[in-house]
Amino acid sequence: MPSTRYDVIVAGLGAMGSATAAHLALRGKRVLGLERWMPGHPFGSSHGDSRIIREMYFEHPMYVPLVQRAHDLWRELEGHAGNSLMHTIGGLMIGPEGGALVNGTLRSAREHGLPYEILSSDEVTRRYPAFALRNGDVAVHDPRAGYLDPEACNAAHLKLAAKHGAELRFEEPLTSWNATSEGVEVATAFGNYFADRLVLSVGARSREIIGNLELPLEVERQAVFWFEPGTGDSRYDAKSFPIWAHEYVPGEICYGFPRLARGVKASVMHSGEIVESADDVNRDVNQSEIEPLRSALSGVLPQLSHAIVVDRDVCLFTNTPDHDFVIDFHPESPNVLLSSACSGHGFKFASAIGEIQADLAAEGKSRFDLSPFRVSRFT
Numbered sequence: 001m002p003s004t005r006y007d008v009i010v011a012g013l014g015a016m017g018s019a020t021a022a023h024l025a026l027r028g029k030r031v032l033g034l035e036r037w038m039p040g041h042p043f044g045s046s047h048g049d050s051r052i053i054r055e056m057y058f059e060h061p062m063y064v065p066l067v068q069r070a071h072d073l074w075r076e077l078e079g080h081a082g083n084s085l086m087h088t089i090g091g092l093m094i095g096p097e098g099g100a101l102v103n104g105t106l107r108s109a110r111e112h113g114l115p116y117e118i119l120s121s122d123e124v125t126r127r128y129p130a131f132a133l134r135n136g137d138v139a140v141h142d143p144r145a146g147y148l149d150p151e152a153c154n155a156a157h158l159k160l161a162a163k164h165g166a167e168l169r170f171e172e173p174l175t176s177w178n179a180t181s182e183g184v185e186v187a188t189a190f191g192n193y194f195a196d197r198l199v200l201s202v203g204a205r206s207r208e209i210i211g212n213l214e215l216p217l218e219v220e221r222q223a224v225f226w227f228e229p230g231t232g233d234s235r236y237d238a239k240s241f242p243i244w245a246h247e248y249v250p251g252e253i254c255y256g257f258p259r260l261a262r263g264v265k266a267s268v269m270h271s272g273e274i275v276e277s278a279d280d281v282n283r284d285v286n287q288s289e290i291e292p293l294r295s296a297l298s299g300v301l302p303q304l305s306h307a308i309v310v311d312r313d314v315c316l317f318t319n320t321p322d323h324d325f326v327i328d329f330h331p332e333s334p335n336v337l338l339s340s341a342c343s344g345h346g347f348k349f350a351s352a353i354g355e356i357q358a359d360l361a362a363e364g365k366s367r368f369d370l371s372p373f374r375v376s377r378f379t
Contacts, residue, residue, distance in 0.1 A: 004193070004194075005030075005183070005194045005195065005196075006030045006031060006032045006167075006193065006194070006195040006196075007024070007029040007030045007031065007195060007196050007197070007361075007362075008024050008029055008030075008031055008032075008195055008196065008197045008198070008199060008361045008362075009031075009032045009033075009034065009184065009186050009193055009195040009197075009198050009199070010024070010031060010032070010033045010034070010198075010199045010201060011034050011173075011174040011177075011186070011198065011199065011200050011201060011202055011209065012034070012035065012036075012174075012200065012201035012202035012203060012205075012339075012340070013033045013034070013035035013039070013154075013158060013168065013170075013201075014035075014044050014045060014046035014154065014201065014203055014340075015045070015046040015150065015153070015154060015342075015346070015347050015350035016201045016203075016339050016340050016342070016346070016350055016353050016354065016357070017033065017035070017199070017201035017202075017339070018033075018154045018157035018158050018161065018350075018354070019157045019350045019351055019353060019354020019355075019357075020199055020201060020339070020353070020354045020357040020358055020361070021033045021157070021158070021161040021166050021168070021354075022077075022157040022158070022160040022161040022164075022166075022354060023354045023355045023357070023358035024161075024166070024358045024361060024362065025160070025161045025162075025163075025164035025165055025166040026160070026164055026358075027358060027362060028164075028165075029358075029361075029362060030165070031161065031165070031166035031167065032166070032167050032168075032169070032193055032195065033158075033161065033166055033167065033168040033169065034169050034172055034173065034174050034186070034188060035168070035169070035170045035171070035172070035173070036171070036172075036173035036205075037170065037171065038170050038171060039154065039155060039158060039170060040151050040154070040155065042313065043278075043316075044203050044204060044278075044315070044316055045203050045204065045315055045316050045317065045318070045342070045347070046150050046151075046154055046347065047150060047151060047313075047315065048150060048224060048265075048313055048315055049149065049150070049151070049260055049261065049262055049265065050147045050148070050149065050150070050257045050260055050265055051147060051148045051150050051347040051348060052091070052145070052146075052147055052148075052243050052245075052255065052257070052348065053067065053070070053071070053074075053086060053145065053146055053147065053148055053348040054067070054091050054093075054142050054144075054145040054243070054348070055067055055068065055071070055108075055114060055142055055144040055145065056093065056105045056106075056108045056109045056114055056116060056140065056142045056145075057104075057105075057108045058093060058100070058101050058102075058103075058104030058105040058107075058108065058245075059104060059323070059345070060104075060108075060324075060372075061107060061108040061111040061112060062369075062372060063108075063349075064108050064111075064112045064114070065112075065368070066349055066352050066353075066368060067348060067349060067352070069351075069352040069355070069368075070348060070349045070350070070351045070352035070353075071086070071144070073351035073352055073354075073355060074086040074148065074153070074351050076351075077153070077156050077157065077160070077351060078156075080156065080159075080160050081152070081155075081156035081159070081160075083152065083156075084149075085148060085149055085152050085153050085156060086146060086147075086148050087146045087147055087148075087149075087238065088143075088144060088145070088146040089145070089146045089147070089238050089239075089241075089242055089243065089258065090141060090142065090143050090144075090145055090146070090242045090243075091141070091142040091145025091146065091242050091243040091244060091245075092119070092124065092128070092131070092139040092140070092141060092142075092242050092243075092244040092245075093105040093139065093140045093142065093244075093245055094124075094131075094133060094137055094138070094139045094140075094244060094245065094246040094247070094300055095137055095138075095246060095247030095248075096136055096137055096138075096247070097136070097138055099247045099250065100247060100250070100251060101245060101246075101247035101253060102138060102140055102247070105140045105142070106118075106140060109140070109142075114142075114144075115143060116140055116141060116142060116143075117140070117141040118138055118139070118140055118141075119138065119139045119140075119141055120138060121133035121134070121135070121137055121138070121139075124139045128235075128240065128241060128242060129235050129240075130229075130233075130235040130236055130241060130301055130303065130304065131244075131300060131301060132300070132301070132302050133299075133300060134299045134300075137246075137299075137300075139244075141242075145242065145243055146243060147243055147257055147258075148347065148348060150347055153347075153350065153351075157350075157351075157354065169188075169190075172188045172189065172190050173188060173189075174186055174187070174188055174200075174202070174209065175187050175188055175189060177198055177200075177209075177211075177336070179198070179330070179333035179335055179336050183195055183196050183197075183335065184196070184197060184198040184333075184335055184336060186198060196335065197335045197336070197337065197361045198335065198336045198337070199336075199337045199339055199357055199361055200336060200337065200338055200339060201339040201340050201357075202340070203278075203316065203318050203340050203342075204219045204278035204316040204317075204318045205278050206318060206326075206338075206340060206341060207219075208277075210330070210338065212332075213330060213331065213332065213338075213375070215320075215326065215338075215341070215375065215378060216320065216321050216378055217318055217319065217320060217341055218274050218318070218319045219274065219275050219276075219277070219278055219281075219316055219317070219318055219319075220270065220272045220273070220274055220275070220316065220317040220318075220319055220344070221272040221273045221274075221275055221281050221282065221314055221316065222267065222270075222271075222272045222314065222315050222316065222317050222344065223267065223271075223272060223285045223289050223312065223313070223314055224265060224266075224267040224312065224313050224314075224315065225265070225266060225267060225285075225290055225293060225309050225311070225312050226262045226263035226264065226265050226309065226310050226311040226312070227263050227264045227265075227266065227304055227307040227308065227309055227310065228263045228264070228307060228308050228310045229259075229264060229303060229304050229307040230307075236258055236259040236264050236304070237258060237259055238258040238259070238260070241258040241259070242258070243255070243256070243257055243258070244256055244300070245269075246296070246299070246300040248296045248299050248300065252268070252269075252271075252296070253268075253269045253270075254266060254267065254268045254269065254293060254296040254297065254300070255267060255269060256301070256304075262310065262311050263310045263311060264304060264307070266293060266297060266301075266304070267293065268292055268293050268296055269344065270317070270319075270344060271292060272317070278316055281314060281316065282314075283314045285312040285313070285314060289312075290309055290312075294306070317342075317343060317344035318340060318341045318342065318343070319341070319343045319344065320341050320343055320378075321378075322377070323343040323344075323345070324343065324372050324373060325340070325341060325342055325343070325346060325349075325353075325372075325373045326338050326339070326340065326341040326373055326375060327339060327353065327356065327357065327360075327370050327373040328370070328373060328374045328375045328376075329360070330375075331375055331376070331379075337357060337360055337361055338375065339353070339357055356368055356370070
């Protein structure tokens with residue numbers, strides 16, 4: 001048996017795992033973190049310069065308290081890190097008045113008493129000149145929306161975890177685990193480790209790592225693009241350009257950011273290929289993949305739709321059928337916590353989910369209602 005016993009082993013140190021390790025270490029827990037790659041790697045779901053954060057959650061109002069807690073914790077993490085991680089520049093949720101994006105955004109705003117504005121297409125263009133909405137489209141302005149720097153957020157959580165005693169091992173993936181009533185033993189290529197509890201936060205590799213529990217998870221290859229509309233065009237700078245999402249046809253959404261270091265980033269949500277394994281993903285983005293995005297952009301940012309593509313990348317979504325998360329103990333191994341399956345919209349919550357998972361791993365409970373994220377909804 002290994003000589004060192006940990007309180008918690010965290011497998012996977014991306015957005016959710018790094019936050020969980022940090023919150024556990026802050027509580028004085030003996031933490032071991034295991035990660036397949038080096039920090040900041042581009043092979044998962046926690047890279048790409050920017051992630052949207054928005055308070056008026058169109059998917060469901062139940063997410064609003066969670067994102068509000070995440071907002072507070074990102075600010076706390078900035079205090080630990082000594083640098084900016086979250087940039088609150090406002091956001092536009094754009095689409096037809098009866099569409100899912102606008103209606104869902106307004107539902108969350110009204111149920112939680114959040115301040116908002118409904119802007120006509122002309123009002124949007126006056127305020128943000130790069131935008132030119134289609135006839136019949138409106139925008140809901142979310143003043144607390146903005147973007148996070150994912151690489152910097154992960155690095156800050158990892159630094160905080162290590163500062164408070166967590167042992168973080170990179171290029172050492174978990175290969176197997178075995179849970180008993182006495183704890184969990186984890187194997188890697190470098191040795192075996194033992195802990196009271198295990199947090200599996202391995203994202204797109206969840207199906208292979210979870211074991212004999214059949215969860216209906218799909219790994220989606222998501223292509224993202226960076227445009228340069230013209231270096232002298234200040235309309236796309238963060239001081240005058242919000243984050244945005246646009247329901248360009250019913251149920252289909254594209255989204256984007258202001259100009260950052262690599263350009264103006266945009267993508268079509270959930271438009272990627274479903275792959276069998278995270279190891280089999282084609283990481284080359286071909287020219288034909290840009291055309292659906294150009295078409296989607298034409299109805300909201302027509303000049304950007306013709307701009308030069310200056311960079312492109314691939315990230316991975318791990319999707320559940322309902323696109324809600326999985327945060328629950330393994331039904332056959334109650335000392336193993338299943339984390340992630342964030343369905344492409346989870347990064348903004350990482351600071352709060354890290355706190356929640358630390359609560360669950362340390363005390364077995366959370367102050368948040370996690371019933372929508374239980375494994376049992378699939379069985």
